[in-house]
Amino acid sequence: MSLLKAEDITVSFEGTNVIENVSLTLNEGETVSLLGVSGGGKTTLFNVLSGLYAPDEGKVYLEGEDITGKAGKVSYMLQKDLLxxxxxxxxxxxxxxxxxxxxxxxxxxxxxxxxxxxxxxxxxxxxxxxxxxxxxxxxxxxxxxxxSEKAALLDEPFSALDNITKSSIHRWFLSVMAEIKLSVLFVTHDIDEAILLSDRIYLLTGKPGRITDEIIINLPGDKSERNPMSREFIAYKEEIIKKIGIL
Amino acid sequence: MTKKFQSIINKGAPVISLTVIGLLWLTVSEGGIIPSYMLPSPVEVVKAFVSEFPVLAEHSAVTLQEALYGLLLGTALGFVFAVLMDRFGFLYKALYPILVISQTIPTIAIAPVLVLWMGFSMAPKITLVVITTFFPITVSLLDGFKSVSAEEINLLRSMGAGEVKIFRHIKFPASLEQFFSGLKVSASYAVVGAVISEWLGGFEGLGVYMTRVKKAYAFDKMFAVIILISAVSLLLMGAVALLKWLSMPHKRKSNR
Structure with a gap:
């Protein structure tokens, strides 16, 4: 059963749609990435999923319960630590x-x-x-x-860190995630990071932002064994780059 | 080596400058360059301070009391104003100009009016102190509240916090730094405000004492009381610094 579900979310700002008909699901124990360019409506979508803003259209469900516009149900982490x-x-x-x-x-x-x-x-x-x-x-x-020990939204949580810190924090993240039962929806614009950490990847592209594709990452072995230099890893990367349309 | 020398200079600088001024004062007055009825020598001032100490202590108690009551009331009032003005935008727009204008009216001009309204008791003095102290508190708290980013507020909202909890956990703690700066200014205003209001009517207090010794041309006592007023102000500011140290453990050197 899906833990967190968004159905046909549309948000407009001053008359123009920022995101349009976005639907996605997050299953229990999954890490799912939302990949897209900056300014593509990822943060807007997260504000809706966390209940900070009510969408113009669409619904958000947590374990089947309608939580549209209700804050405090799904937790939210940002790029700035805000400690x-x-x-x-x-x-x-x-x-x-x-x-x-x-x-x-x-x-x-x-x-x-x-x-x-x-x-x-x-x-x-x-x-x-x-x-x-x-x-x-x-x-x-x-x-x-x-x-929230159920579902968390992470909005580019590691993007402000330098590359070396970033790769050590990725290892740390995977080891912690192996211990806890948390389902994570992860926003990033770093393709490597998305492939490294996720079970599935949604591509959010265009203006207004829509989910244009879903990629299931099927790499052998444990997530901690994923190697960004491996042939399969690079194949995924090529597929994503093509689909986003930057090649 | 040079670094150590530099730090000694830095720490010693205020001591050196004070000593130089003291010595200059001593030479000018003791050497007869300026006659002692115009500028008493530091020795005379100290003598006056010692002989007048019981009287001065009594008067300072009164002034300190007025300053403290006024400061406490002013702080409380400033806090209420700041919270309401932060919470309700229209109150901010309506009150802020009035607050600024109220600060342009000279203290000297309001004090006699207050005496006419309230008599020679402590009430007009405390009121004057309240008027002069609550403005720095209000403004510093408002700035502090506004220093909290929308992201921080959103984070707490995403955790299900309402206005009261947002205030308690981020807005208020974030405003402490500015609040204490405001309180420091207010503490020095409080003593000066109390003294000024005593000049203009009353039976006791350092201001009253000042007007009396002035009429008697007792310059030594005059200087003694001026130094005492400075000392009382410094004492209050020191108390504010201590309060800040106690309430902001994360700013202490040991936690750096």
């Missing part, structure tokens, strides 16, 4: 639990039980400004996970 500078790492990650009414102490305990798994063992008592960009994104991802 609160005045809170320690542990309290930053605990924020969604506290907002939902958990006691501070219980929320901290819940965070502590995950710090190790998220590679943040020593960082709990630090302030965000004491951490590197990669570590801050880890904290932001833990916060996102605690905000």
């Amino acid at each position: 609160l500078t005045h809170k320690r790492v542990i309290d930053n990650a605990a924020l969604p639990l506290v907002l939902r009414g958990a006691k501070k102490k219980e929320a901290r305990e819940a965070v502590k039980s995950h710090l190790e798994d998220f590679g943040l063992g020593e960082a709990g008592d630090k302030y965000p400004h004491q951490l590197s960009g990669g570590m801050r994104q880890r904290v932001a991802f833990l916060r996102t996970y605690l905000a």
